[in-house]
Amino acid sequence: MSFDKLLDLVNSYGSLLLNGLLTSFYLTVSSYLIGFTLGVLISIARTYGPRLVKALCQAFVELTRGTPMLVQLFLIYYVLPRVGLTLDPLPAAIIAIGLNSAAYQSEYLRASMSSISYSQWEAALSIGLTKLQAVREVILPQSIRIAIPTLANELIYLFKYSSIAYFITVSELIYISKFIGSRTFLYVEVYSIIAVIYIAFSIAATEVFKFIERKIAIPGLRISTRL
């Protein structure tokens, strides 16, 4: 691996790599946001919902966690068309990864919700808030703060594992690298470049979440020493 070859690669394939990066980025952020939104709803339903809703949500989480993400991706991309629902590769990947992430994020949030003292719940109800208001105004704002480190974890994880979209021809980073590699035979160089990209993303994401965590920390409250 030489520096010249690297420079050549970047010169000739830089824009292609950048496209791959943008696709990966788009794929990750979209599925993360789907996962977060559904995750919040599922965690609330599982903690405070009626029995039937609880059971349905639990079934979703168990099924999603218990099967490989690749199988879910294939189901959505190759099996759904048989029942008349055909999706392009990128939306199919976003939905598959988003649903998968929802299962995990709901569990992170459920764990942090159960760490909020019952007395907060009692106080919320005592001033006349409905259950839904109590969750939205009192429980959720506190539990999301606690869940931030694990939510950061999930984003970094997704950026790396969104590469399975490669299997259904989404032109994300891995797909592009394989393509460039097959043309130039500079596999080592290409993979080195994207490894650096992955690490850079992970460090950047960590910093962003650290910033958010500091920004919304509750003054005077040290979580680790709280009763």
Add this chain to the structure above:
Amino acid sequence: MRIVLEVSNLWKFFGKNPVLRGVSFSIREGETKVILGPSGAGKSTLLRCINLLIKPDRGSIVLDGEEVTAPGVNVAKVRSKIGFVFQHFNLFNHLTALENVMLGLIKVKGMNKSDAFKVARESLLSVGISEDLWSKYPAQLSGGQQQRVAIARAIAMSPRLVLFDEPTSALDPELIWEVLGVMEKLSKEGMTMIVVTHELGFAMKVADEVIFMDSGAVVESGPPEEVILRPKNERVRRFMERMQYVYSLK
């Protein structure tokens, strides 16, 4: 004065264990009732039944002529008319003192921010929380300040009555004094209050009636000087003797 709350023959079981065994009493507008009794007597459970945080198994609770234990009652609405002050304050950790008081005004009473601010301001000032503390978070306040904010949060909703569940049990002596002072003032201003406490001095001074509970039932009730100084019931007498030992300087 008209009756604000009437509790009749209230029963509550935790499993097979009866925690309330047919409690009955009523409270008139502007009255302050103090509930005394050993731990495990069902005092906290009684308060939680009154604002429906716990559903009683039998009996009825009537607030302003409306039976709140009847099926189909809007529970949140009932709770908005009953203030609750907790032993451990239970302020919302992620909100400032001011926001703690404003939350119910905005979300439950539907006030806009500036009206809610005016009401919250009055409430906070009336419990002696000055403006420099309004933007502080609960974890930045002393226990006494937190409890006073909690009282402000309860009274800002202009409730029909306020329930106090051992409001000073988690406080240091000087802070107890500060919170009891606020409660005494509230009582004098005509607030209807039910107070579970071990502060006999407060009961002597402020209570219109004292109710003594043991094992889920009312065993004696009457004016404070009767129940505290000249109890008729043997269990109450033993309790008061022990309180004398703990609190008396003689």
